Amino acid sequence: MFDHTVSELAALLRDRKVSSEELAALFLGRIERLGGGLNAFITVDAEKALASARAADARLARGEATPLTGIPIAHKDLFCARGWKTTCGSRMLADWVSPYDAHVVEQFDRAGAVLVGKTNMDEFAMGSSNESSFFGPARNPWDPSRVPGGSSGGSAAAVAARLVPAATGTDTGGSIRQPASLTGTSGIRPTYGAVSRYGMVAFASSLDQGGAFGKSAEDLALMLNVMAGFDERDSTSVERPKEDYARDLARPLAGLRVGLPKQYFTADLAPDVASCVMAGVEELERQGATLVEVNLPNQALAVPVYYVIAPAEASSNLSRFDGARYGHRAAGYADLNDMYRKSRAEGFGAEVRRRILVGTYVLSHGYYDAYYLQAQKVRRLIARDFAGAFASCDVIAGPAAPTVAFPIGEKTSDPVQMYLEDLYTISVNLAGLPGLSVPCGFGEGGLPVGLQLIGNYFDEARMLNVAHRFQQATDWHRRSPPGYGS
Amino acid sequence: MSGAAGMGWEIVIGLETHAQLSTASKIFSGAATAFGAAPNSQASAVDIALPGVLPVLNRGAVERAIRFGLAVGARIAPRSVFARKNYFYPDLPKGYQISQYELPVVSGGFLDIVVEGREKRVNLTRAHLEEDAGKSLHEDFHGMSGIDLNRAGTPLLEIVTEPEMRSAREAVAYAKALHSLVRWIGICDGNMQEGSFRCDANVSVRPAGSATLGTRCEIKNLNSFRFLEKAIEFEARRQIELIGDGGTVRQETRLWDPQKGETRSMRSKEDAHDYRYFPDPDLLPLAIAPEWIESVRAAMPELPAAMRARFVAAYGLAPVDATTLTASKALATYFEEVVRHAGGEPRACANWVLGELSALLNRLEAEADASPVGPAALAGLVKRVLDGTVSGKAAKEVFEAMAAGEGAADAIIAARGLTQISDAGAIEAIVDQVLAANAKLADDWRAGKEKALNALVGQVMKASQGKANPAQAGEILRRKLG
Numbered sequence: 001m002f003d004h005t006v007s008e009l010a011a012l013l014r015d016r017k018v019s020s021e022e023l024a025a026l027f028l029g030r031i032e033r034l035g036g037g038l039n040a041f042i043t044v045d046a047e048k049a050l051a052s053a054r055a056a057d058a059r060l061a062r063g064e065a066t067p068l069t070g071i072p073i074a075h076k077d078l079f080c081a082r083g084w085k086t087t088c089g090s091r092m093l094a095d096w097v098s099p100y101d102a103h104v105v106e107q108f109d110r111a112g113a114v115l116v117g118k119t120n121m122d123e124f125a126m127g128s129s130n131e132s133s134f135f136g137p138a139r140n141p142w143d144p145s146r147v148p149g150g151s152s153g154g155s156a157a158a159v160a161a162r163l164v165p166a167a168t169g170t171d172t173g174g175s176i177r178q179p180a181s182l183t184g185t186s187g188i189r190p191t192y193g194a195v196s197r198y199g200m201v202a203f204a205s206s207l208d209q210g211g212a213f214g215k216s217a218e219d220l221a222l223m224l225n226v227m228a229g230f231d232e233r234d235s236t237s238v239e240r241p242k243e244d245y246a247r248d249l250a251r252p253l254a255g256l257r258v259g260l261p262k263q264y265f266t267a268d269l270a271p272d273v274a275s276c277v278m279a280g281v282e283e284l285e286r287q288g289a290t291l292v293e294v295n296l297p298n299q300a301l302a303v304p305v306y307y308v309i310a311p312a313e314a315s316s317n318l319s320r321f322d323g324a325r326y327g328h329r330a331a332g333y334a335d336l337n338d339m340y341r342k343s344r345a346e347g348f349g350a351e352v353r354r355r356i357l358v359g360t361y362v363l364s365h366g367y368y369d370a371y372y373l374q375a376q377k378v379r380r381l382i383a384r385d386f387a388g389a390f391a392s393c394d395v396i397a398g399p400a401a402p403t404v405a406f407p408i409g410e411k412t413s414d415p416v417q418m419y420l421e422d423l424y425t426i427s428v429n430l431a432g433l434p435g436l437s438v439p440c441g442f443g444e445g446g447l448p449v450g451l452q453l454i455g456n457y458f459d460e461a462r463m464l465n466v467a468h469r470f471q472q473a474t475d476w477h478r479r480s481p482p483g484y485g486s
Numbered sequence: 487m488s489g490a491a492g493m494g495w496e497i498v499i500g501l502e503t504h505a506q507l508s509t510a511s512k513i514f515s516g517a518a519t520a521f522g523a524a525p526n527s528q529a530s531a532v533d534i535a536l537p538g539v540l541p542v543l544n545r546g547a548v549e550r551a552i553r554f555g556l557a558v559g560a561r562i563a564p565r566s567v568f569a570r571k572n573y574f575y576p577d578l579p580k581g582y583q584i585s586q587y588e589l590p591v592v593s594g595g596f597l598d599i600v601v602e603g604r605e606k607r608v609n610l611t612r613a614h615l616e617e618d619a620g621k622s623l624h625e626d627f628h629g630m631s632g633i634d635l636n637r638a639g640t641p642l643l644e645i646v647t648e649p650e651m652r653s654a655r656e657a658v659a660y661a662k663a664l665h666s667l668v669r670w671i672g673i674c675d676g677n678m679q680e681g682s683f684r685c686d687a688n689v690s691v692r693p694a695g696s697a698t699l700g701t702r703c704e705i706k707n708l709n710s711f712r713f714l715e716k717a718i719e720f721e722a723r724r725q726i727e728l729i730g731d732g733g734t735v736r737q738e739t740r741l742w743d744p745q746k747g748e749t750r751s752m753r754s755k756e757d758a759h760d761y762r763y764f765p766d767p768d769l770l771p772l773a774i775a776p777e778w779i780e781s782v783r784a785a786m787p788e789l790p791a792a793m794r795a796r797f798v799a800a801y802g803l804a805p806v807d808a809t810t811l812t813a814s815k816a817l818a819t820y821f822e823e824v825v826r827h828a829g830g831e832p833r834a835c836a837n838w839v840l841g842e843l844s845a846l847l848n849r850l851e852a853e854a855d856a857s858p859v860g861p862a863a864l865a866g867l868v869k870r871v872l873d874g875t876v877s878g879k880a881a882k883e884v885f886e887a888m889a890a891g892e893g894a895a896d897a898i899i900a901a902r903g904l905t906q907i908s909d910a911g912a913i914e915a916i917v918d919q920v921l922a923a924n925a926k927l928a929d930d931w932r933a934g935k936e937k938a939l940n941a942l943v944g945q946v947m948k949a950s951q952g953k954a955n956p957a958q959a960g961e962i963l964r965r966k967l968g
Binding site: 079088096198232235313319340364365368 | 534538540541542543570574580581582760762763769770
């Protein structure tokens with residue numbers, strides 16, 4: 001039953017074949033038995049989970065269930081949840097218990113989902129391997145010596161290992177799609193502004209977007225139905241009518257135009273990944289889609305532009321962690337500045353400190369125009385490239401990550417190599433577009449490969465439709481890692 | 487003009503004023519803005535900058551900024567941008583202040599002031615919206631500092647002038663005019679003790695006639711008009727003496743010390759922060775549609791400048807008098823009420839409001855709306871002067887009695903027997919007596935000494951114990967002498 005999708009579990013719950021409490025106990029048991037080696041969770045709270053499962057059962061009995069009522073889920077540990085530790089994978093917030101709920105957390109509570117735990121992540125979402133977590137790296141269930149990707153590595157590992165049916169994540173530069181690709185899960189990052197950022201601890205405000213992991217595109221649609229929607233507490237939340245992301249799942253692909261950016265299929269892409277992605281694209285073609293080459297001329301600038309804008313915003317966003325009101329404060333200090341210096345030097349890990357330094361530099365007087373302003377201009381060009389591409393296609397297809405999962409420790413000493421993990425995902429964030437990754441095969445070492453689909457603004461339903469039709473014809477998404485399946 | 491400026495130096499002053507906007511809640515959170523609450527009782531999750539919280543702009547603050555822009559004839563930006571000003575301080579919970587930098591909501595505009603009867607236009611550079619910081623309390627806790635975040639996030643409009651003022655008096659006149667205007671249009675309560683209206687002054691000096699600006703110093707902590715004037719005077723003198731002694735002025739921020747009556751260095755330009763301004767990605771650019779501006783304009787009260795022009799055109803008042811009357815909304819309203827109750831005669835009414843009434847208000851340090859003599863009561867007195875019941879001199883006595891709470895004008899006139907004699911027969915009898923007793927003065931007048939007549943009128947007034955109508959007495963004297 002742990003192998004079931006959310007929609008399958010929802011049917012069982014509705015038909016009283018299983019209770020929410022039983023489901024919670026099942027997944028809590030798996031976390032206890034199998035989770036330790038993966039380090040996918042920072043916090044698990046069985047007591048809270050079982051209590052909310054019982055409440056969900058009562059609601060199911062009253063016939064007031066939503067598709068998520070009674071379904072165990074996990075939140076990435078940067079979504080504030082009242083009464084839960086919300087650490088952001090950092091020593092800075094290692095003991096901080098949030099007094100309030102993020103919009104996303106509120107929405108899942110309202111839907112009756114059962115929160116079992118908070119998942120591991122790169123510190124403040126800065127990383128592509130989960131290795132920058134203060135709580136140690138999460139591991140890839142397909143090969144525990146390898147990374148699950150990041151920054152939402154814990155959520156990806158937990159869903160891949162069937163420790164929860166679905167989980168939330170955030171994607172600032174690829175932090176959902178890249179780990180989804182590396183763990184053989186399905187993951188979606190919606191259009192910027194579709195999901196409220198209220199209560200989602202900020203890394204880079206103009207790029208951050210909440211999204212979800214699941215075992216199928218259909219589950220992602222169900223998750224988005226809960227998460228997305230206008231929230232007046234986030235000024236960048238887009239006010240538009242509530243939509244059903246599952247409405248077009250079954251639509252045939254005949255007539256669909258799939259764009260293939262020529263800049264994605266180059267020597268930078270590992271051959272094993274390339275062949276899986278191309279096989280996936282051919283499946284779409286087999287179902288009636290036509291393939292068109294599209295041009296994203298500024299693609300090569302995406303990573304450098306991102307590593308100006310994201311650190312700039314982060315350097316300011318993380319200023320609030322000063323040891324004065326909450327979070328880590330150094331034990332001894334001489335004066336106020338010493339308190340700031342020591343608390344922040346101790347509270348933040350190396351990657352976070354590096355990005356604060358870079359961000360502070362690019363915003364400094366005399367450098368702002370050359371770096372930050374220039375990066376913003378190129379960002380607009382990147383968005384324009386996509387607008388041009390979508391003139392001739394409906395969705396863009398390509399890889400989500402350049403390689404399969406790499407060994408833990410392989411890239412930690414070379415930040416630039418680590419940054420290139422997001423080569424195919426980052427431009428989507430810069431443009432504010434939606435993107436998803438679904439499993440499309442296995443590459444070297446039998447490790448999963450993801451097919452990335454990029455949609456036009458607010459075209460999630462179409463992307464999910466394509467992904468769902470793909471999953472109707474393939475079973476990559478139903479494969480589970482050895483030792484974690486049935 | 488100060489003595490120093492008279493000796494070949496010109497003082498150049500620009501002011502930056504922080505006006506706290508009178509919204510019920512903060513600029514980016516729903517917390518209340520009331521003054522004096524228990525520490526940190528009015529600080530929400532947003533104000534204390536918990537992880538994950540986001541700012542949401544208060545439309546009321548924007549509406550007040552628009553009102554200000556319209557009142558000073560400025561340009562309201564159809565698109566302005568909130569920026570983060572980054573620095574670390576415990577009373578700045580986010581580690582940055584949300585302000586406006588490159589694209590402010592209001593730019594340009596002007597304020598006309600009157601200094602020593604002379605009019606002057608002060609041009610404004612800009613006005614932008616921003617949030618206030620909290621307060622650090624260094625005295626109340628032994629060996630520790632307290633942080634009160636009640637004020638954090640309070641909406642401010644920072645109003646910046648061009649460096650166009652040339653004396654401390656001009657600066658004070660501008661500050662007073664601005665203080666009056668923000669209260670007039672209802673965007674700020676103007677309470678300087680509570681910090682609702684705070685001025686920083688940029689002061690530099692240069693040889694008279696020079697076209698280049700000298701190095702400026704910014705003076706902070708000027709929470710009264712008196713301090714503003716004294717601080718500028720002190721600072722200008724300090725800079726002139728420094729240069730006179732062969733020194734150079736360093737660009738720096740200085741603090742006014744009201745105890746010592748001097749400014750002292752707070753931080754130099756070299757120590758100045760690099761604030762690393764950049765557009766706040768949590769807030770969309772502020773878009774103000776023309777319809778919004780028009781709806782604000784439609785709800786605007788008559789502005790001082792328009793009211794002043796109307797007083798000159800419709801009432802025939804001197805421009806200087808009209809300016810003074812419109813220096814505060816309370817005084818202008820009072821004046822119009824007097825005119826209404828008096829049934830016209832605006833010039834006589836203006837003389838009384840600007841004369842006796844203003845003197846009384848100054849003495850009491852009260853606004854016109856708190857005057858012990860109300861507009862209807864003053865109108866009652868003005869009517870008695872105009873219809874000749876009391877002389878101007880007696881009327882002043884009546885006014886003082888009214889101010890002391892002795893009742894209405896008519897009752898006081900009756901009780902004190904101040905009715906002036908306007909009966910021609912009675913005055914003629916007194917004139918005859920006076921002429922008989924002052925033949926020399928009569929001869930002088932006939933010899934062409936015009937002043938002699940005044941002396942004779944004075945004698946008539948004396949003989950009548952001040953009750954004779956002096957104009958009538960003069961007429962009768964002329965007739966009899968001629």
